[in-house]
Amino acid sequence: MSGKYLVTGGAGYVGSVVAQHLLEAGHEVTVLDNLSTGFREGVPAGAAFVEGDIRDAAKWLDASYDAVLHFAAFSQVGESVVKPEKYWDNNVGGTMALLAAMREAGVRTLVFSSTAATYGEPETTPIVESAPTSPTNPYGASKLAVDHMITGEAAAHGLAAVSLRYFNVAGAYGTCGERHDPESHLIPLVLQVAQGRRDAISVYGDDYPTPDGTCVRDYIHVADLADAHLLAVAAARPGEHLICNLGNGNGFSVREVIETVRRVTGHPVPEVAAPRRAGDPAILVASAATARERLGWNPSRADLAGIVADAWEFAQNITREQ
Amino acid sequence: MSGKYLVTGGAGYVGSVVAQHLLEAGHEVTVLDNLSTGFREGVPAGAAFVEGDIRDAAKWLDASYDAVLHFAAFSQVGESVVKPEKYWDNNVGGTMALLAAMREAGVRTLVFSSTAATYGEPETTPIVESAPTSPTNPYGASKLAVDHMITGEAAAHGLAAVSLRYFNVAGAYGTCGERHDPESHLIPLVLQVAQGRRDAISVYGDDYPTPDGTCVRDYIHVADLADAHLLAVAAARPGEHLICNLGNGNGFSVREVIETVRRVTGHPVPEVAAPRRAGDPAILVASAATARERLGWNPSRADLAGIVADAWEFAQNITREQ
Numbered sequence: 001m002s003g004k005y006l007v008t009g010g011a012g013y014v015g016s017v018v019a020q021h022l023l024e025a026g027h028e029v030t031v032l033d034n035l036s037t038g039f040r041e042g043v044p045a046g047a048a049f050v051e052g053d054i055r056d057a058a059k060w061l062d063a064s065y066d067a068v069l070h071f072a073a074f075s076q077v078g079e080s081v082v083k084p085e086k087y088w089d090n091n092v093g094g095t096m097a098l099l100a101a102m103r104e105a106g107v108r109t110l111v112f113s114s115t116a117a118t119y120g121e122p123e124t125t126p127i128v129e130s131a132p133t134s135p136t137n138p139y140g141a142s143k144l145a146v147d148h149m150i151t152g153e154a155a156a157h158g159l160a161a162v163s164l165r166y167f168n169v170a171g172a173y174g175t176c177g178e179r180h181d182p183e184s185h186l187i188p189l190v191l192q193v194a195q196g197r198r199d200a201i202s203v204y205g206d207d208y209p210t211p212d213g214t215c216v217r218d219y220i221h222v223a224d225l226a227d228a229h230l231l232a233v234a235a236a237r238p239g240e241h242l243i244c245n246l247g248n249g250n251g252f253s254v255r256e257v258i259e260t261v262r263r264v265t266g267h268p269v270p271e272v273a274a275p276r277r278a279g280d281p282a283i284l285v286a287s288a289a290t291a292r293e294r295l296g297w298n299p300s301r302a303d304l305a306g307i308v309a310d311a312w313e314f315a316q317n318i319t320r321e322q
Numbered sequence: 323m324s325g326k327y328l329v330t331g332g333a334g335y336v337g338s339v340v341a342q343h344l345l346e347a348g349h350e351v352t353v354l355d356n357l358s359t360g361f362r363e364g365v366p367a368g369a370a371f372v373e374g375d376i377r378d379a380a381k382w383l384d385a386s387y388d389a390v391l392h393f394a395a396f397s398q399v400g401e402s403v404v405k406p407e408k409y410w411d412n413n414v415g416g417t418m419a420l421l422a423a424m425r426e427a428g429v430r431t432l433v434f435s436s437t438a439a440t441y442g443e444p445e446t447t448p449i450v451e452s453a454p455t456s457p458t459n460p461y462g463a464s465k466l467a468v469d470h471m472i473t474g475e476a477a478a479h480g481l482a483a484v485s486l487r488y489f490n491v492a493g494a495y496g497t498c499g500e501r502h503d504p505e506s507h508l509i510p511l512v513l514q515v516a517q518g519r520r521d522a523i524s525v526y527g528d529d530y531p532t533p534d535g536t537c538v539r540d541y542i543h544v545a546d547l548a549d550a551h552l553l554a555v556a557a558a559r560p561g562e563h564l565i566c567n568l569g570n571g572n573g574f575s576v577r578e579v580i581e582t583v584r585r586v587t588g589h590p591v592p593e594v595a596a597p598r599r600a601g602d603p604a605i606l607v608a609s610a611a612t613a614r615e616r617l618g619w620n621p622s623r624a625d626l627a628g629i630v631a632d633a634w635e636f637a638q639n640i641t642r643e644q
Contacts, residue, residue: 080474081474081477084471084474084477084478085418085422085478087474088414092414092418096407096414099407103407132454132456133454133455135470138470138474141467141470141471141473141474145467145470148463148466148467149406149410149463151463152402152407153407156403156404156405156407156460
């Protein structure tokens with residue numbers, strides 16, 4: 001059965017891939033994005049596009065929408081440390097306004113783009129959803145505040161809600177891929193080195209208690225992530241706020257990522273040793289048991305070489321366009 | 323050295339007692355309160371009074387203020403469950419505006435009225451500040467969000483900040499005492515029964531794993547609490563967000579409170595057994611070690627009979643006035 005969905009932040013990396021998946025599944029999609037960090041050309045063909053802020057959603061959101069998939073947010077950890085007020089104002093204040101608009105319009109299903117950063121430095125691994133939440137930066141704190149806000153909204157007003165806590169999203173899908181300005185994510189950075197656009201990749205710490213001494217993260221293909229969002233819309237139940245981690249449950253080290261990029265691209269990737277960064281836990285790996293059980297999610301693109309190959313193709317395409 | 327302080331919510335219970343203590347210590351005090359739950363007559367004589375919202379603080383806050391003591395908030399747990407958006411909008415949105423006004427005005431010291439409700443149901447007792455924070459209602463979640471916001475503000479912008487996480491505040495000071503509408507706190511409720519204004523006190527659960535089967539809470543005299551705020555202003559350090567629990571470290575059970583009220587007032591207090599309430603942990607007792615070490619705080623009114631006697635005097639006075 002086809003539906004009508006609002007995708008906030010649908011000009012961004014994950015939002016645009018999810019919008020594309022919704023369209024491919026035969027749904028009607030409106031993308032709302034203020035283009036403050038998204039790209040107009042990232043909005044998939046076939047989606048209606050509204051250039052605007054989530055605070056203004058009340059102006060046109062109406063009961064014809066079946067659900068909102070909410071990605072609009074600032075998401076740069078480093079920036080959030082320097083300008084926390086920007087994150088509280090936009091991510092938290094913006095979502096307050098969006099929830100009010102949804103109540104007003106009678107749209108009662110929400111899938112929210114949350115993050116592993118809500119957990120902070122984990123005490124045990126893999127991370128389950130009942131783990132303590134102790135974010136180490138304002139970005140993670142703002143996303144945790146929104147998760148708490150949604151919990152209250154579901155209990156009080158019957159919202160059907162799912163928060164998906166992403167681990168390290170990577171890869172690309174069609175014309176939609178990962179690019180940040182400034183780039184801060186490992187795989188795109190390593191690919192820029194392989195392209196010769198950057199001299200070397202910094203390895204922040206090689207004496208962590210991990211097999212090769214570098215940090216271990218759980219990389220998940222953005223198309224697998226998108227699948228989970230469509231399943232979440234279907235799994236959402238009125239009055240319940242379901243929280244699911246999204247990861248593969250397997251970790252790859254920084255050194256394994258670099259090695260995989262060398263193998264996939266055939267280019268040299270010089271490394272530079274750098275000191276550990278504050279707030280970088282040794283291992284961040286998801287338990288995806290809840291997503292598998294409650295959403296029926298079954299990620300099929302867990303192979304790191306495949307993730308890197310898709311990201312490489314996207315990186316080569318956008319470089320050619322520039 | 324005398325200072326100039328803004329007390330937001332200074333027409334409320336704790337805010338008014340702190341304002342009174344600041345005045346007695348020779349400081350200049352401005353109370354800002356929108357009187358949505360506070361009482362105009364609660365503002366201590368000698369304090370300047372501005373009837374207004376914290377969102378409008380930017381209109382007149384200036385560098386002549388040495389610090390802000392921030393109490394303004396909605397604080398009814400039950401209401402927060404039914405109207406969570408009211409708590410996010412006022413407590414979180416309001417504090418965003420207040421922090422912006424403080425940045426603008428160059429007022430760089432803040433003492434924030436936080437709560438034990440940020441912890442939720444504790445895994446260990448007594449509760450230390452590093453315990454997991456897992457609030458069980460929107461009131462606690464909104465206060466936790468503000469604590470996280472303040473942490474970011476201190477790190478990014480050098481705010482000197484102390485959050486004080488209150489356990490069960492009780493007692494009265496001068497003409498300032500505890501009254502909520504509707505009343506929801508144990509000691510005032512039991513006193514209303516002693517006054518004959520209420521038929522009986524409900525005891526929610528008598529099969530908890532506690533010595534007498536009823537819930538144990540950490541009651542702290544509001545004047546001891548006020549002392550901690552003055553010490554916190556002095557202890558605040560630029561760029562640091564210090565979080566301190568405020569409690570006596572001793573618990574008293576519901577039944578001990580009722581028995582103490584009978585003894586102190588000489589009136590009968592009928593009890594009615596009622597089922598447990600959701601989200602009521604068996605024991606909530608603070609470790610006040612951080613407050614003792616970092617603030618030099620030494621509560622001197624920990625005796626339950628004394629707390630109840632002061633609350634009783636206040637209750638008799640306001641009843642006579644009505």
